[in-house]
Amino acid sequence: MAGEPQDDCLFCKIVAGSIPATIVRETETTVAFRDINPQAPTHVLVIPKAHHKDAAALATAAPELAADVLRETQAIADEEKLDSYRVVFNTGSGAGQTVWHAHAHVLGGRGLQWPPG
Numbered sequence: 001m002a003g004e005p006q007d008d009c010l011f012c013k014i015v016a017g018s019i020p021a022t023i024v025r026e027t028e029t030t031v032a033f034r035d036i037n038p039q040a041p042t043h044v045l046v047i048p049k050a051h052h053k054d055a056a057a058l059a060t061a062a063p064e065l066a067a068d069v070l071r072e073t074q075a076i077a078d079e080e081k082l083d084s085y086r087v088v089f090n091t092g093s094g095a096g097q098t099v100w101h102a103h104a105h106v107l108g109g110r111g112l113q114w115p116p117g
């Protein structure tokens with residue numbers, strides 16, 4: 001069910017602490033940790049603690065929680081002293097989504113091209 005921890009979900013396991021991660025920030029509702037395969041000097045994932053399959057599902061089911069995630073992306077940028085950065089929600093396998101627990105990528109610390117690949 002939306003919001004409930006899923007046994008087979010990698011990011012639910014990171015929230016539960018059963019899989020280790022380099023956690024950089026935590027709030028009552030969110031966790032932020034470094035991506036295991038960073039694509040930029042700063043590459044942090046911000047996730048809601050509750051399980052929602054992607055950003056759109058999160059925004060529909062729990063808009064306040066979606067706002068919490070967005071606020072945390074700014075907090076990461078501040079902590080990492082990023083003037084410019086990119087927030088990405090890959091949605092669907094064709095766009096590169098591989099983990100089906102909503103997450104914002106916060107990327108920065110180098111020039112970022114537009115359009116993205």
Ligand code: 5GP
Binds near residue numbers: 034037097099
């Ligand atoms: P997606 O491809 O779904 O947009 O993003 C999933 C991200 O999770 C990828 O950037 C990938 O490198 C990262 N990732 C996958 N497994 C792990 C893990 O075990 N720990 C951490 N910290 N990141 C992971």
Ligand code: ZN
Binds near residue numbers: 050052
């Ligand atoms: Zn999950």
